[in-house]
Amino acid sequence: MIDEAAAKLTGEPIVIADISDLTGVPGFDPSPMPSGARAAAAYVNDNGGVGGRPIKITSCDSKTDPGASAACAQQAVAQNSLAVIGLDNFSGTGGDALFESNDIVTLNAPNQPTLIQSPNSFAIGPGGIGEFYGLGHHLGTTAQVKRVSLLMQDSPVGHTYAEQLTEAATAAGVETVNPVFFNPQITDFSAPVARATSTDPQAVFTLVNGSQIPLVWNLLQQQGIRSEQIYIHSVAMDATVFEAAGSVAVGANVVSEFTNPDDLSDPDVRIYREAMDKYGFGDISRTALASWGFANVMFLAETARTIGADKVDAATLHEYLTTTLGPGSTTTIPTFLGSPVGAAPPEHPGIHRPGISILRWDGTNFVTVEDFFSAPQLRPGRP
Structure with missing residues (x-):
């Protein structure tokens, strides 16, 4: 067809x-x-x-x-x-x-x-620059958190994303950003999760994909992090994966570059x-x-x-x-x-197009938390 x-x-x-x-x-x-x-x-x-x-x-x-x-x-x-x-x-x-x-x-x-x-x-x-400047701005202004941890892949892209998110979050009033880097090939996330939660964060961003999602999010929740405090990048947004993750995904937040598909x-x-x-x-x-x-x-x-x-x-x-x-x-x-x-x-x-939005998974559908906005660092100049 x-x-x-x-x-x-x-x-x-x-x-x-x-x-x-x-x-x-x-x-x-x-x-x-x-x-x-x-x-x-x-x-x-x-x-x-x-x-x-x-x-x-x-x-x-x-x-x-x-x-x-x-x-x-x-x-x-x-x-x-x-x-x-x-x-x-x-x-x-x-x-x-x-x-x-x-x-x-x-x-x-x-x-x-x-x-x-x-x-x-x-x-x-x-792309990443819109998401991470945008998320940093959201965490400081809309969510109004003061302590954030980042679980980032130990790669050039992961380090760049961490720098962008930290810059925007700090400018928006977040007081402490704790970046934790992990080898993308690992299967045991216990150690990086322990480092990420050691600073008592009010929000945790996770640069993980697919089958890593329920594994990492379950470990975070075992350490006292509620699903509503967890954020993830848009490429990992997949209703089927979230449904399979069950209760550990309910309430988690997604940075989205496009309109809520639900x-x-x-x-x-x-x-x-x-x-x-x-x-x-x-x-x-x-x-x-x-x-x-x-x-x-x-x-x-x-x-x-x-x-x-x-x-x-x-x-x-x-x-x-x-x-x-x-x-x-x-x-x-x-x-x-x-x-x-x-x-x-x-x-x-x-x-x-620097606009992103924040969605939340309610167990069945994605719900819009904050509609399209752009971080100040990405707003176009005007004559």
Whole structure:
């Protein structure tokens, strides 16, 4: 069914290349992102495509490996891709410069310093920098806690995230931030959890995934941390995992980059959930990465329509986004399942949508605790 609509359209296909680390990180499965993108492409194609042009999604596994990432980038260029989407943590080693030289914008998750600083980056999710500056701000202002502990992977990304969260939390009034780093390969979290809880924190952030979630959260609760005091990043947001975790997950908080997938009063969410069910991806619809993949394609499809089906290609898309969202611009572009994109803050030219929200798992559904907001550190400058 997912390819039937495209087959009925006679226009030249619009290729969108998903490059994601589908393998290489224990307990981490980003496959919902390309799956969400395919569902959105099918939805767009079922509704006439972009002026009769079907959207085609290609998927390449960058394998959390610089060489594989570079090979995927070369493939995306050879396919004359309109844009690159996905979650590729090594695109800076060979892909990003290649995309820029070929006028191909990247919507890759902006977790690398190179993407955060890149004028060729137009990600519609704010990535780690949005989440961790945002969460730090939330903890100090909305939650009004004074002591926070961080359970972070001992990796360059983990240390960067800890610095960002600490900076924002301290600026927002948090008095003590206790970062605890762990080897991503461990299976026994007793020691890092003990260090994290030794400072009597009022909130604990956990950079863990999949099967690690119930294990770590159970240990935290054994040490007196209530589920309402636990926070986790959006990539780990997965209703199926939370349901399997049982009572230890009830009340835990998630940093979200997209609209609550259980808020069926939102028309975007209704379209999204119905499309995911129709095209065979209903079981992953309540994950952050599926929302992101779907939103990527919807954003690009709508932008392509604005440019014009007969004019849109990588070069015209690059020109449109660069001009419309240039420094100091007050123009915004709607984002499906998210707050609008706009001009980037001067210090972070690759961050065009800094908005995040805080959700809470109630055992059955995600409930919105705080709707979209942006940390002061990421708000765009205005003329």
